[in-house]
Amino acid sequence: MIQLKEIEKIYPSRKGTTSVSALTGVDLDIKAGEIFGIIGRSGAGKSTLLRLINGLETPTSGEVWVDGKEMSLLSEKELRHARTKIGIIFQHFNLLWSRTVWENVAFSLEVAGKSKAEIQGKVNELLERVGLSDRAHAYPSQLSGGQKQRVGIARALANNPTVLLCDEATSALDPETTASILQLLRDIHRDMGITMVLITHEMSVVRSICQRVAVMDDGYIIEEGKVSDVFNHPTHPATRQFVRQTEMEEDVQGVGKAITNKALGTVVRVWFRDLPSTWKQLGEESEAKGVHVHVLAGSTKPSEAWTFDLEGSGEGVAGVLDLLRETAVKTEVVTVV
Amino acid sequence: MFNEVDWNLVWQSLGETVYMVGISSVFTALFGIPLGILLVITDKGHIWQQTGLQKAVGAVVNFFRAVPFIVLVLFLFPVAKFLIGTSLGPTAATIPLIAGAAPFYARIVETALREIPWGVVEAARAMGTSRLDVVRKVLLPEATPALVSGLTVTCVTLISFSAMAGVVGGGGLGDAAFRYGFQSFNDGMLYMCGILLVALVFLVQWIGDAITRRLDKR
Numbered sequence: 120m121i122q123l124k125e126i127e128k129i130y131p132s133r134k135g136t137t138s139v140s141a142l143t144g145v146d147l148d149i150k151a152g153e154i155f156g157i158i159g160r161s162g163a164g165k166s167t168l169l170r171l172i173n174g175l176e177t178p179t180s181g182e183v184w185v186d187g188k189e190m191s192l193l194s195e196k197e198l199r200h201a202r203t204k205i206g207i208i209f210q211h212f213n214l215l216w217s218r219t220v221w222e223n224v225a226f227s228l229e230v231a232g233k234s235k236a237e238i239q240g241k242v243n244e245l246l247e248r249v250g251l252s253d254r255a256h257a258y259p260s261q262l263s264g265g266q267k268q269r270v271g272i273a274r275a276l277a278n279n280p281t282v283l284l285c286d287e288a289t290s291a292l293d294p295e296t297t298a299s300i301l302q303l304l305r306d307i308h309r310d311m312g313i314t315m316v317l318i319t320h321e322m323s324v325v326r327s328i329c330q331r332v333a334v335m336d337d338g339y340i341i342e343e344g345k346v347s348d349v350f351n352h353p354t355h356p357a358t359r360q361f362v363r364q365t366e367m368e369e370d371v372q373g374v375g376k377a378i379t380n381k382a383l384g385t386v387v388r389v390w391f392r393d394l395p396s397t398w399k400q401l402g403e404e405s406e407a408k409g410v411h412v413h414v415l416a417g418s419t420k421p422s423e424a425w426t427f428d429l430e431g432s433g434e435g436v437a438g439v440l441d442l443l444r445e446t447a448v449k450t451e452v453v454t455v456v
Numbered sequence: 457m458f459n460e461v462d463w464n465l466v467w468q469s470l471g472e473t474v475y476m477v478g479i480s481s482v483f484t485a486l487f488g489i490p491l492g493i494l495l496v497i498t499d500k501g502h503i504w505q506q507t508g509l510q511k512a513v514g515a516v517v518n519f520f521r522a523v524p525f526i527v528l529v530l531f532l533f534p535v536a537k538f539l540i541g542t543s544l545g546p547t548a549a550t551i552p553l554i555a556g557a558a559p560f561y562a563r564i565v566e567t568a569l570r571e572i573p574w575g576v577v578e579a580a581r582a583m584g585t586s587r588l589d590v591v592r593k594v595l596l597p598e599a600t601p602a603l604v605s606g607l608t609v610t611c612v613t614l615i616s617f618s619a620m621a622g623v624v625g626g627g628g629l630g631d632a633a634f635r636y637g638f639q640s641f642n643d644g645m646l647y648m649c650g651i652l653l654v655a656l657v658f659l660v661q662w663i664g665d666a667i668t669r670r671l672d673k674r
Contacts, residue, residue: 173582202584213579216674217597226593230585258673274583 120314121149126181128167141167143338154315156329163335165318169284173205174198203231206275210287212267214259220270221255227277245273265296285317295452301328322365334358384430386453389443397446404442408435458644470652472546473628476618480553481611487558492565503587520559525617528552529624549626553617561610568602569595601672608664612657629653
């Protein structure tokens with residue numbers, strides 16, 4: 120579906136600086152219908168790589184093939200048409216704030232020259248798909264981050280693209296919202312069989328959704344393969360460091376990988392204000408809501424957090440979370456099943 | 457003090473001022489918006505990079521902004537005479553008013569358009585939007601509140617410019633204040649004209665603010 124062949128991207132020098140090599144010898148073959156992740160630290164070149172695919176950037180040398188077409192050989196008009204078949208969603212959503220949700224989704228159909236009747240039907244269908252029908256006439260400023268990204272997704276899918284590019288699409292969202300957006304992307308992939316390319320700096324995102332992954336460092340693809348192979352047996356030092364660092368970050372958050380992997384429900388970290396009284400309320404509330412509370416880690420020092428695994432119905436867990444949010448100093452949802 | 461005011465003259469002058477400012481505001485927007493758009497989209501890395509054109513438009517705008525308005529009025533006497541047939545009266549005064557305000561407004565338009573996050577423009581391009589549609593459907597609608605508040609500022613400037621243009625024969629409240637007030641030792645006339653100019657500015661600002669608030673969905 121997408122082939123990058125011997126890509127070099129060099130930003131020419133400006134006054135006082137030397138030229139910058141953003142991508143070096145990049146070869147990539149992304150197959151139709153797969154979810155492909157590209158992971159790397161900021162400045163590794165993953166953004167540039169993504170922007171080559173929809174022609175927002177052109178390579179200094181090498182070829183970019185998407186759906187059987189070489190992007191750099193397309194005329195202005197052909198490129199515009201090709202782009203309507205490559206949806207993209209962004210970290211900061213990039214919605215038009217002067218347009219309502221409905222009009223934002225209609226935008227991509229308008230610029231593709233669709234008729235009014237066609238736009239009407241398609242927009243309603245898309246809003247239904249992303250679960251925002253009731254917010255159709257709201258403006259982006261009235262939406263939460265997760266809702267904004269849903270609008271972005273609906274807009275990106277409007278012209279029935281064959282490829283969906285995700286540019287750090289969940290990096291501005293909290294863990295709960297990230298999980299729900301990733302679920303939506305998974306559903307869309309299942310229903311449409313669309314090819315997805317995700318770039319991210321979060322290993323957890325790649326783990327939860329991608330089938331194959333490429334690791335980038337300093338403009339090179341240093342490792343590529345099945346997600347489980349790459350992360351469980353990293354061969355390149357930079358990948359190893361990436362994996363170790365991510366694990367350490369998870370540990371710093373007080374929840375090791377081993378714990379979250381075995382969790383049965385929603386893992387939360389709680390800093391109690393008044394341990395005995397909240398403890399009692401927690402017991403009553405969880406029993407009433409039919410939620411099992413498993414203690415994963417705890418401390419008697421007031422400044423340290425407790426980690427719980429809340430197992431139960433979505434509604435029940437939400438009820439317990441509400442109680443914790445009301446009474447505790449801070450409540451942080453780590454993972455959602 | 458106000459018993460010596462010639463009300464007929466005051467109302468006529470107020471009408472002339474409103475006429476001058478109204479006409480020149482419309483033309484200022486008509487010239488300023490396209491100039492502002494050009495200044496932005498022809499810039500390096502933007503959707504229609506034309507470095508030569510960008511520099512040329514920038515230079516013209518800067519030139520008209522640099523010349524003091526009163527000098528611009530004198531410079532443009534021949535132009536007004538050629539276009540309108542006379543260099544006197546409110547219609548002739550609109551020529552220097554537009555020449556003075558359009559470049560000023562063009563810079564405001566430029567700033568307003570540059571404040572739209574680049575990601576939004578890029579998102580539109582990535583969806584296959586043509587350049588014309590980027591201008592029509594992204595840049596202008598997204599900047600509308602800023603364009604309106606900028607036009608309000610420009611309109612207020614035009615009111616004060618119009619009073620100056622009045623002094624060199626353009627008519628309007630400035631002319632009346634100077635000739636029938638100051639030069640005729642009629643303080644009532646002088647102050648009445650001043651009060652009306654201030655009231656006009658307040659009114660324009662109030663209307664402009666109200667429209668901007670309604671348009672702003674951020």
